Amino acid sequence: xxxxxxxxxxxxxxxxxxxxxxxxxxxxxxxxxxxxxxxxxxxxxxxxxxxxxxxxxxxxxxxxxxxxxxxxxxxxxxxxxxxxxxxxxxxxxxxxxxxxxxxxxxxxxxxxxxxxxxxxxxxxxxxxxxxxxxxxxxxxxxxxxxxxxxxxxxxxxxxxxxxxxxxxxxxxxxxxxxxxxxxxxxxxxxxxxxxxxxxxxxxxxxxxxxxxxxxxxxxxxxxxxxxxxxxxxxxxxxxxxxxxxxxxxxxxxxxxxxxxxxxxxxxxxxxxxxxxxxxxxxxxxxxxxxxxxxxxxxxxxxxxxxxxxxxxxxxxxxxxx
Amino acid sequence: xxxxxxxxxxxxxxxxxxxxxxxxxxxxxxxxxxxxxxxxxxxxxxxxxxxxxxxxxxxxxxxxxxxxxxxxxxxxxxxxxxxxxxxxxxxxxxxxxxxxxxxxxxxxxxxxxxxxxxxxxxxxxxxxxxxxxxxxxxxxxxxxxxxxxxxxxxxxxxxxxxxxxxxxxxxxxxxxxxxxxxxxxxxxxxxxxxxxxxxxxxxxxxxxxxxxxxxxxxxxxxxxxxxxxxxxxxxxxxxxxxxxxxxxxxxxxxxxxxxxxxxxxxxxxxxxxxxxxxxxxxxxxxxxxxxxxxxxxxxxxxxxxxxxxxxxxxxxxxxxxxxxxxxxxxxxxxxxxxxxxxxxxxxxxxxxxxxxxxxxxxxxxxxxxxxxxxxxxxxxxxxxxxxxxxxxxxxxxxxxxxxxxxxxxxxxxxxx
Numbered sequence: 064x065x066x067x068x069x070x071x072x073x074x075x076x077x078x079x080x081x082x083x084x085x086x087x088x089x090x091x092x093x094x095x096x097x098x099x100x101x102x103x104x105x106x107x108x109x110x111x112x113x114x115x116x117x118x119x120x121x122x123x124x125x126x127x128x129x130x131x132x133x134x135x136x137x138x139x140x141x142x143x144x145x146x147x148x149x150x151x152x153x154x155x156x157x158x159x160x161x162x163x164x165x166x167x168x169x170x171x172x173x174x175x176x177x178x179x180x181x182x183x184x185x186x187x188x189x190x191x192x193x194x195x196x197x198x199x200x201x202x203x204x205x206x207x208x209x210x211x212x213x214x215x216x217x218x219x220x221x222x223x224x225x226x227x228x229x230x231x232x233x234x235x236x237x238x239x240x241x242x243x244x245x246x247x248x249x250x251x252x253x254x255x256x257x258x259x260x261x262x263x264x265x266x267x268x269x270x271x272x273x274x275x276x277x278x279x280x281x282x283x284x285x286x287x288x289x290x291x292x293x294x295x296x297x298x299x300x301x302x303x304x305x306x307x308x309x310x311x312x313x314x315x316x317x318x319x320x321x322x323x324x325x326x327x328x329x330x331x332x333x334x335x336x337x338x339x340x341x342x343x344x345x346x347x348x349x350x351x352x353x354x355x356x357x358x359x360x361x362x363x364x365x366x367x368x369x370x371x372x373x374x375x376x377x378x379x380x381x382x383x384x
Numbered sequence: 385x386x387x388x389x390x391x392x393x394x395x396x397x398x399x400x401x402x403x404x405x406x407x408x409x410x411x412x413x414x415x416x417x418x419x420x421x422x423x424x425x426x427x428x429x430x431x432x433x434x435x436x437x438x439x440x441x442x443x444x445x446x447x448x449x450x451x452x453x454x455x456x457x458x459x460x461x462x463x464x465x466x467x468x469x470x471x472x473x474x475x476x477x478x479x480x481x482x483x484x485x486x487x488x489x490x491x492x493x494x495x496x497x498x499x500x501x502x503x504x505x506x507x508x509x510x511x512x513x514x515x516x517x518x519x520x521x522x523x524x525x526x527x528x529x530x531x532x533x534x535x536x537x538x539x540x541x542x543x544x545x546x547x548x549x550x551x552x553x554x555x556x557x558x559x560x561x562x563x564x565x566x567x568x569x570x571x572x573x574x575x576x577x578x579x580x581x582x583x584x585x586x587x588x589x590x591x592x593x594x595x596x597x598x599x600x601x602x603x604x605x606x607x608x609x610x611x612x613x614x615x616x617x618x619x620x621x622x623x624x625x626x627x628x629x630x631x632x633x634x635x636x637x638x639x640x641x642x643x644x645x646x647x648x649x650x651x652x653x654x655x656x657x658x659x660x661x662x663x664x665x666x667x668x669x670x671x672x673x674x675x676x677x678x679x680x681x682x683x684x685x686x687x688x689x690x691x692x693x694x695x696x697x698x699x700x701x702x703x704x705x706x707x708x709x710x711x712x713x714x715x716x717x718x719x720x721x722x723x724x725x726x727x728x729x730x731x732x733x734x735x736x737x738x739x740x741x742x743x744x745x746x747x748x749x750x751x752x753x754x755x756x757x758x759x760x761x762x763x764x765x766x767x768x769x770x771x772x773x774x775x776x777x778x779x780x781x782x783x784x785x786x787x788x789x790x791x792x793x794x795x796x797x798x799x800x
Contacts, residue, residue: 280456283613318608
């Protein structure tokens, strides 16, 4: 057992959550809660896997995954933005729709071996002690993309003009509207972006982290963890990336801890009784519940930095539709 | 205005979908044939969360209740392959399935619905369906219900069924040991699911096999507490590899050990014949339920099925070791192994298939546990109740299965 391998694995599996959670941050920052992440991820995982298999080209696979997630999210957009329906109900049904579509089109994909996202070391950087083997050794391209993507998303949301418009639409859509920002168009766009990223997160599973198509069990609940992570991360992409990596490292750490009989000169409790691992497994969910509890109080939510208009459909008062 | 148009489009799309769905459902039914086409797709009805299939009049109707998706690439897909075998090989039989059925109250509702609709035989393929199967069997004495992997039966229309996978795990252990010895790294890994007798039995069988070809080999264990989670399984495999394992074997569904194997290392997969597809996979220990299911269906139709405990061995043809069965070719990582070791695997497999080497030969003394105790004296075999029992759970066993073979380095799991 070594910290290096745990952290290295954490970065790899954390990338799934990173993409999904940042996608959800975009949608929620624009004021649209999308609980359909699990469905979009599964559809993305299927679309990416089958396209890579059919074309023999993993890049087309990734594109297909992104497109599939994005297209599915538009259904949520139509229902919640255009028809102003309840976002929670629509998001939940999106999960069912995405899962159903993925299962129908994913029929017969099990046991196949399409080309996968390549894994490689980064020269020079990989030679730095500790940092090198953790961050720059043996990762798939998507992990490296994740390193750039999180800070870029943060910069976009908090330091650019379109990012300010995005936040305005989620905080006070009336004011944004008065300023001449097209609230509907922006909300559609960011819901779409969120869907694309959820699709990419799905393909991160099926074409990189644990390659293969295992029907509904491919994503096994990662989409829900991503939604919890958004609150935990206070709608901040950097914190979401950190949380994703942490959850990933924890998952691997629990397993690695079962190996050595002794830890720091003491008998290792997880070696004697692997059931203790359950407590560690609980941590991400426990944190999510705590985050949700805090998040459910309006005042606390404000302090956490939730978009003020999150979950509220925007209806343009005087001019009608 | 715009909103109205959108609604119209949505409605149109919906109508189209319904039309397509309807077409798909009926296209396979052959209405012109004079005899009933039992291979056709029957109708179905939504009951609660589940789509409950309907039997076809004039056929002998067999239903399967699955805990996972029918194409999970593992446990459930192996059962579905068995179902298709029955459909294709037993004339006059119609088969159908319900998938993703939750254990507990849900499963009871599903099994009852199937019985009420008129299915003649129902196979329930997950341990957690046991009590539900028993309850429904009492209510419908004319329906034969066969539960996989449990231990209850009623001597009439409710029985349990399982097989001695320990045979194939034993052979896989021999291959893994041979490979590790050849690669000069005598370390193996085992991804175990839940601390139940089955998982200890299969791990021990693997360890005993490895001991035969590689006496110096040791085995590390990771408990994952799930039967199917692609990410966790892959992490467990990677964890074992990074702790030094040369070959990793799994008790869970996905081919994670092969997928996670770094270059030059190996994985062994489980459950489904079709999941050992990449070169890093040495073999798969798989279930071939078809012949067993066909036999039970025939017996049920003749009225000779009596619900009891059926535990089949390798001579039933229902257990397989991928690469070594008829019509299969060895995986590349196996062809290079020492010919003497390969011959030993082939010989024992041949004896197993002929019924001359059984689970009681796998678990035959002298066997020592990893705390230095003698589990079985020379020449003594475990008994059936020992194979699947923990004394802590009140099983009527003497030796029981709560021990790790001497070459396993992990501690025994705590029960409770």
